[in-house]
Amino acid sequence: MLQMLANPAAQPAFPRVSSTTPEMRAVSLAGPLLPPRTVVFLEGLTRCPQYRVVDGCVATAQTLSDGRRQIIDLVGPGRLIGLGFGDQNRYSAETLGFTRLELVSDSMAQGERDQALSEMLARSQSLVMLLGRKTAPERVASALIDLSRQFGRPARDKRRGAITFHLYPTRGDLADWLGLTLETVSRCLTRLKKAALIDIRQGDLVTLLDPQQLAGIAAGDRSLSH
Amino acid sequence: MLQMLANPAAQPAFPRVSSTTPEMRAVSLAGPLLPPRTVVFLEGLTRCPQYRVVDGCVATAQTLSDGRRQIIDLVGPGRLIGLGFGDQNRYSAETLGFTRLELVSDSMAQGERDQALSEMLARSQSLVMLLGRKTAPERVASALIDLSRQFGRPARDKRRGAITFHLYPTRGDLADWLGLTLETVSRCLTRLKKAALIDIRQGDLVTLLDPQQLAGIAAGDRSLSH
């Protein structure tokens, strides 16, 4: 799977989501449409070039020697991965769904690189606050809001600005992101469903039914019944 | 206290720790030697210039609406604070001991800024791993090792490379950094003392007696008895 990335420069710059059948590229070996669970690069190995996520989702993660995993970020369309200093990757990156990447030149505009780094830093610091000081329901609510911003589109259902998005991470991925266990994430989602704040269909299609109240829970302003 | 920073440019560039009595500057209003618990800048306010910590220690922190505090980083000599994008501070900064700051020009070398941002990002990601996946004793051990790197000097006591340093943060500060409570931090330090891995004199002079074994605990390779 890694070798699919060996020659990504063959693609023209900014091959933005075309309306032409994207599945055509999946079968073509030259196409940069990666299947789920493709490892883009590995922590500790020689540093790889930078990519922009065009479509899909990439998780960046670190792993402790005994196997404990922590997801650093979930990266959606438009954002960059592989940025950093030093001669080796500080984290691994893998796709969570069918994902299209685009190579970004190492000599990108300094201002763009600066802004991307600043944004990553801000997100990392938000995650620090989440992990250090938020309860499990607050973490799950925060995660859903973040994912809706990255992957969401207004839902058919227009009540109170409901938003729907495809949930790329599994319960286990969410747990590794939020510093929880798979079971705790599942229980929190169940409680959010029972409170009629969210809806999940087909396992991975999530609708935020009341983003405002969800944001209140994420910020710790209101709590969630059992 | 804030006004002490109003005219920091009066100092020449790189006023590195001089051998002349530093207390003289403390009484002088122009001197940038700040007392403990001085707020350098506040989260949410218009963005301030950047500073380099010359001597002492600064904590950067975010606060939730209900008062929960999360320390983002403890910054020792040589490192920068105030870096970032956007028009307002994303976190507050306050001194934890007598601290000397030095103004850094906004138009610093792009390479230097890039490297500083990358380093902050790497540190933030390490904190994410600590908060998301480490136990309380592992967190405290990790913190002590980090502080020894920033503030430590080889101890008189040469056994196994013991390192001594001044502990700027209180137990409460450490708790807000490590996502724990004050009491849990205290209990972990007591256990580390009983295990003869560390020594604490006069409340704030810490010696790591066995950095190797401490690193083992920090990484989760070995555990700590009660």
Added chain:
DNA sequence: CGGAGCTTTGACACGACTCAACGTGGGTGG
């Protein structure tokens, strides 16, 4: 139909939090 992977749910355990009491050291004012 059958199996694999993911999810849900329950019972129980345990680590960290909460609440409380007490100890300690440094500073201040009578």
Added chain:
DNA sequence: CCACCCACGTTGAGTCGTGTCAAAGCTCCG
């Protein structure tokens, strides 16, 4: 100079949230 105070630290007892372990359900797909 001492009594007092206040901030910080330590320690204990009990609670609670989250983790652990286990079983069963669901959904997709061969």
